[in-house]
Amino acid sequence: MSALTMPTRSEPEANLRPVPWRNMAWVTWRQHRLTLAGVLALFGAAAMYLLISGLPMHHAYATVAACRPITSGICRQVAVNFLGNYAPGVGYVVGLLHVIPALIGAFAGAPVLAREFETGTFRYTWTQGFGRARWTIAKLTLLAVAVTAAAAAFSVLFTWYYQPLIGAGDDNGPLSPAIFDLRGIAVVAWTLAAFAIGVLAGTLIRRVIPAMFATIAVWAGLAFATGAYLRAHYLAPLLTTNPNVRSPAWVISQWWTRGGKPVTLDTINKTLGAVDVRAITLGVFQPGPATPANFGDPVRYLIAHGYLQLTRYQPTSRYWPFQGIESGWLFALSVLLLGTTVWLVSRRAT
């Protein structure tokens, strides 16, 4: 057939050993060290802030925690003062911290494969002896572990940071949407999910910038839907006529009935008109000039007049079950998304 002959290879073809997995450690590190440094910087900056502002807050909280007896009026006042000093500022920070998983997804997740496609380097990498499915599995696993570890460290710090506000009886209990997904395992699961969303978006869109925006959009939609609708139904909410259900329990809805039938704001206002109190919502009351000085709690007044306040809520004791449920489905989703990515990569390249 030809004059040239191939040199015979001593290696038997049958036991062709694959390139060791550990080789991908250097490859991943070298190619993503900037990204990993960025992730570290992002979490590091957040951690620095939490430490710097958290230490004085913990110092101030020592007074609240040391106050005895806890139920006394003076102790209540100390706690209220503490919350007045710290809760508003913390509220803004907490709002900002919510974007961290989205940033991880957009900056660490989306470019992993999108950049390979955009620059054409997948043609180089996926034709090396390592094999493209193994390359994808190794790279995604290493990056996912790194991102998860960073998020876990952040979670520990944030849980510590926020504890005084919960201890002092802040309006945001541990289950409240404002902080639930920033504490415990949930923040780790959300970060991993954002990373997985980014990776898959990058694989499907194949361009870095559009994939980043898609990642943020999908993550935001998912986070909003979960906080606003899904989480309240992980376990059937409890229903009570006890008017004293409030933070730290998570009150989902509250309404009034009379004679077993729900009543409207107008009906309540008719009753409250006698003491010149106006109900702005079913839970917020505005006394008028003619309100007697010794008029106590409008809720008690309404109950005394035959109304019943019903509250649907999730008790604080469900914090860990809820953490488990939320991180459970998020971890499952992440594995599904990353698995889909590996499948897509091994199935089609061009």
Add this chain to the structure above:
Amino acid sequence: MSVIETRCVGKCYGSTWAVRECTLAIPDGHVAALVGPNGAGKTTLLNLAVGLAAPTAGTVTVLGGKPAGSPAALDGIAFVAQDTPLYENLSVTDMLHLTRNLNRRFDQGYAEARLGELGIPFERKTGELSGGQQAQLALTLALARRPRLLVLDEPMAMLDPLARHDFMATVMAAVADDGVSVVLSSHVLAELERVADYLILLSRGRVQVAGEVDELLARHRVLTGPAAEASRYDERLNVVFTQSGGAQAHLLTRMNGSTDPVPPGWQAHPVGLEELTLAYLREPDASALPGPTRAGDTEPSEVTR
């Protein structure tokens, strides 16, 4: 052994067939040139061979029957894609290290010596190298894997003539030293003439010509004679392509045997690879295929018009 063998392979993107009913066997030990007009399916065929694309229909095997893209296939094939994609933010040293980590074999000594000879600075980022240096680096990385088959997709498209020469010199040195088989697609016909000893001509996603260059050249000739008589031989002589300039006509004909007679008043000339290729490119309906790639055909198929 065939380095690349396809059977009735089709690949379609959306509703467009890039390669269709493509049956081909490229024997090993050759520098095989894959030639064809733009959109003929050259890149698709090479992507199928290196496992970057999966065929829509048919099968592709490499290195004597290994499924394309399988670990054993990837181990033995080095691919340099069009525009030689490299990680632009990595230094040359990092690219060597990267490639070593991604393969079972990597001849670091060869790579370093080769890059040293070429004067490519090791600490420079690949994105800052010239086009010729990038191509040489990509080629060196591929050859340092000690492949049995080197697949090059339009390796010289971006290079100036000197860089082309140097690039092909590296390829030919590897062929001479290691006996590596090469399949390259190219537009640069003049370069191929010097290096290729096997030719595959693709047209509209199908194989039009395939065979060893020497054999193809021996079986074709150009007949020069009066233009007025040209049409008379169309039927009898397997004319691939007719070029008439004034009173003279040049017929590229395919011979059935080495003793085909030359018509009286006509002169026969041997044909060059470039001339042969151009003739077939201009006549996409003509084909010249060797027997073994077509089931049931023991004789070379007739040239059809």
